[in-house]
Amino acid sequence: MDQKLNQIKLFEEPLFSWYELSMPIEKQLSLPSESCFAYILEGDNQDVTKSGFLATQGTVILSLCGKTVGRSFSANETGYLSTIIVHFNQDVLQKVFDGKKPKFWKELDYPLKKDNFQEDASALVKAYFLSVAKFFEHKNALSEEILAVKLKEIILLLLQTEESSHLNLIIRRLFSDKTFSFREVIDSNLYEPLDLQRLAAMTNNSMASFKRKFNKMYDSTPAKYITQKKLERAKGILGLSQNSIKEICYDCGFINPSSFSRMFKNEYGCSPTEFRKNLSE
Incomplete structure (x- = not known):
């Protein structure tokens, strides 16, 4: 057109x-x-x-x-x-x-x-x-x-x-001349909804170099480590906050509430809603 x-x-x-x-x-x-x-x-x-x-x-x-x-x-x-x-x-x-x-x-x-x-x-x-x-x-x-x-x-x-x-x-x-370390960039963006390509670009690395450096530094693949950290954060918030499951999902850097609930259940054996209910009993 x-x-x-x-x-x-x-x-x-x-x-x-x-x-x-x-x-x-x-x-x-x-x-x-x-x-x-x-x-x-x-x-x-x-x-x-x-x-x-x-x-x-x-x-x-x-x-x-x-x-x-x-x-x-x-x-x-x-x-x-x-x-x-x-x-x-x-x-x-x-x-x-x-x-x-x-x-x-x-x-x-x-x-x-x-x-x-x-x-x-x-x-x-x-x-x-x-x-x-x-x-x-x-x-x-x-x-x-x-x-x-x-x-x-x-x-x-x-x-x-x-x-x-x-x-x-x-x-x-x-206009900044300041450079940040690989770990500083990763740790600052753990809970942001960034895909790996954009995260690699923010560390000034190709995807292949990014994955190699990440694995060496964190002893894990980027996807596995970042997902684990997001789930740990969500678990902590569920025990302290009355925010909705959807709000917590986005706050932890997940894009899709359904995917978040599925990954949470795979990791902890229950859905976010069930986890919160169990804490209150």
């Missing part, structure tokens, strides 16, 4: 991309691999990723990997999506900020727990993207200086969000 792309470049690299997609599309979107920030102008609420992202009008998706966003937006078989994307190319960022750290930037204290995130756009972020949309009507009048200022604007805007917010943390990661 239809796939329309309008693009504005800075220093010969994509800065703003405006995609209009009528699903299904014949070819997967080939977004640059660098981090990007997408605003959904129009969408039909369809689930566009296995992570539960929705094609919801007025929301934003910030990701450390543009290719992940491209795959997500290409997944639907029906529907319509219009999105404007800001690309955070590292070379472009270095030029725009003269190799210095942006104002309001602070070093990370711990590894990221999410490499992409979706939320409702704030009023300021909406206003930013609507102003970017106007740029596409006057592309010939845009100088490098104007585009550099516009890139700085969104970086500084996101750096002034709450320091613990995922948007703030991911933007801070773009």
